[in-house]
Amino acid sequence: MIITIDGPAGAGKSSVARELAARLGFRFLDTGAMYRTVALAVLRRQMDWHDMPAVVEVARAIRLDLDEQGVYLDGENVSDAIRATEVSEVVHFVADHPTVRELLVEQQRRIASAGNYVTEGRDQGTVAFPNADCKFYLTACPEERAERRWRELQARGDVISLEQVLRQQNERDHRDQSRTVGRLVAADDAWEVCTDGMTAEHVVHHLEQTVRERCKLGVASNACSSGSPGGASTSSSRE
Numbered sequence: 001m002i003i004t005i006d007g008p009a010g011a012g013k014s015s016v017a018r019e020l021a022a023r024l025g026f027r028f029l030d031t032g033a034m035y036r037t038v039a040l041a042v043l044r045r046q047m048d049w050h051d052m053p054a055v056v057e058v059a060r061a062i063r064l065d066l067d068e069q070g071v072y073l074d075g076e077n078v079s080d081a082i083r084a085t086e087v088s089e090v091v092h093f094v095a096d097h098p099t100v101r102e103l104l105v106e107q108q109r110r111i112a113s114a115g116n117y118v119t120e121g122r123d124q125g126t127v128a129f130p131n132a133d134c135k136f137y138l139t140a141c142p143e144e145r146a147e148r149r150w151r152e153l154q155a156r157g158d159v160i161s162l163e164q165v166l167r168q169q170n171e172r173d174h175r176d177q178s179r180t181v182g183r184l185v186a187a188d189d190a191w192e193v194c195t196d197g198m199t200a201e202h203v204v205h206h207l208e209q210t211v212r213e214r215c216k217l218g219v220a221s222n223a224c225s226s227g228s229p230g231g232a233s234t235s236s237s238r239e
């Protein structure tokens, strides 16, 4: 079974997807980490970002593995290294390239064919897994997403203003929405969840309930008995 979670940066997809997978007993696939790992490999080789054939060669040549502990580049755990600002600044070069996307989508399908997965990214419900059993599209207003991200960066000790975070986020949104292949868009059959004003726990609970009802998975032993959480705004063409 495959559950996809797509949405813009800062919508809280990663933590929600990871926790949802844990509650369902599924594995979690962070596809953004895959693009980041290719970008890190290119950065380490100090290559020219405009030499795209060479960048594609790197994407083909590296060994990229993922497990519950993180993501590995040629056997090295690079889970922290891929979160560096230098990687975030260049990852769009690899995410924008159709051949790199093809390679990574192929790998995502291979990985997910081995079990039950919650996959998270931008194109999971549209390109990678159009036949997924349950698709979600998580959103939140730009200001709320930027504030969440800003708080994370503050906690990490990064000095950056909220305005700067919002500006960078707007640029990323624009890039994610306008790439020619795998652009950020909700699948027609995705459940859209606006997470404004919701805690991560609230969102996970809402998604878990939806999956259990829609996919007839049954009720979790620790499920809340009060039904659907208030404040969750969910819409889908399925409704």
Ligand code: DC
Residues within 6 Å of the ligand: 009, 031, 032, 033, 035, 036, 091, 092, 095, 120, 121, 122, 123, 124, 176, 182
């Ligand atoms: O979610 P993230 O910030 O870790 O993603 C890193 C980059 O990869 C970002 O530029 C969006 C892109 N991405 C993508 O194009 N398709 C995906 N399925 C996942 C991420």
